[in-house]
Amino acid sequence: MRKKLLFLPIVLLTSVAANAAPASKCSRANLTRCLDSACAINISSNPAARCQYCGTASAGTPDTKKGMRAVSAGASAKYNISEKDLKKAPTDPGERYAWATKQCIAKVTGCTVDDVTDTYDKLIEQSCTAAGVSAKMAKLQKEAKKTRTKSDCESEISACLVLDNACSGDYRNCEENADFDKFFAACGVQATGCDNFISEIRGELLAERDNAIENADEFLAKIVATYQNARENKLANIRKGCEEDTEYESCVETVCQNNMPDKCADSTEKVSAGLLCQFYKTACKTLR
Numbered sequence: 001m002r003k004k005l006l007f008l009p010i011v012l013l014t015s016v017a018a019n020a021a022p023a024s025k026c027s028r029a030n031l032t033r034c035l036d037s038a039c040a041i042n043i044s045s046n047p048a049a050r051c052q053y054c055g056t057a058s059a060g061t062p063d064t065k066k067g068m069r070a071v072s073a074g075a076s077a078k079y080n081i082s083e084k085d086l087k088k089a090p091t092d093p094g095e096r097y098a099w100a101t102k103q104c105i106a107k108v109t110g111c112t113v114d115d116v117t118d119t120y121d122k123l124i125e126q127s128c129t130a131a132g133v134s135a136k137m138a139k140l141q142k143e144a145k146k147t148r149t150k151s152d153c154e155s156e157i158s159a160c161l162v163l164d165n166a167c168s169g170d171y172r173n174c175e176e177n178a179d180f181d182k183f184f185a186a187c188g189v190q191a192t193g194c195d196n197f198i199s200e201i202r203g204e205l206l207a208e209r210d211n212a213i214e215n216a217d218e219f220l221a222k223i224v225a226t227y228q229n230a231r232e233n234k235l236a237n238i239r240k241g242c243e244e245d246t247e248y249e250s251c252v253e254t255v256c257q258n259n260m261p262d263k264c265a266d267s268t269e270k271v272s273a274g275l276l277c278q279f280y281k282t283a284c285k286t287l288r
Helices: 010-020 028-039 049-054 093-107 113-130 137-147 150-161 177-190 195-214 216-244 246-259 267-276 278-285
Strands: none
Touching: 028 049, 028 093, 028 113, 049 093, 049 113, 093 113, 093 216, 113 216, 150 177, 150 195, 150 216, 177 195, 216 246, 216 278, 246 267, 246 278, 267 278
């Protein structure tokens, strides 16, 4: 889903910092503490909290019956989003992540949107794994590349393009077309199965580059949507594997070939292999 959200312009922040004093190094520990105050509520009793609050609605609705308790409760409140401000936080996970990002890069000196995605997106992924959303994620993502859509390709190339070592989140490293083309080509090579869409995607992302430079306050929504779409696509592939039982059957076949003396020629070995792979069926039940 793509939503237009506003946040404090990154370019303006960078300019003010440059004129006022040397840039401060981002404290990612404080940044995580701040984001956790909005995204990790009750995480001690609910490991899926980050996924539910700031990842994907497909992970389920957070349980708030036990009261709102952030992971950083009891620590210094300097970098925490206040309870008063949390009442204004959106409930949609993508919007909440964008909202929390805006709050926290304002609170923690020297931090940018890139620091947020580099530091926190992996924590959301781990939380989604705890929710049963991301099982066998890497394998499913690789298999999904065999039948790519333009949307899939654009999401992957865009996510690659806004990394710190490429154009960066606000495209500050790609203001020149030559620099943009260099990084776009590298990202396009990594996006296998996308050749049919490359030219069209380049034109759209080049226009987005121009837009981002002129309208930095609208660009966070795109970054959040890119990561959220990737999670949604992974979840859809996992659900498909559960419905068709392909992962379970593949596991049974592997166990039969590698661990059973008679390759499951006898029914007893086949039953044993099925029991060893039962965890796939258990995991799939959490998605229904």
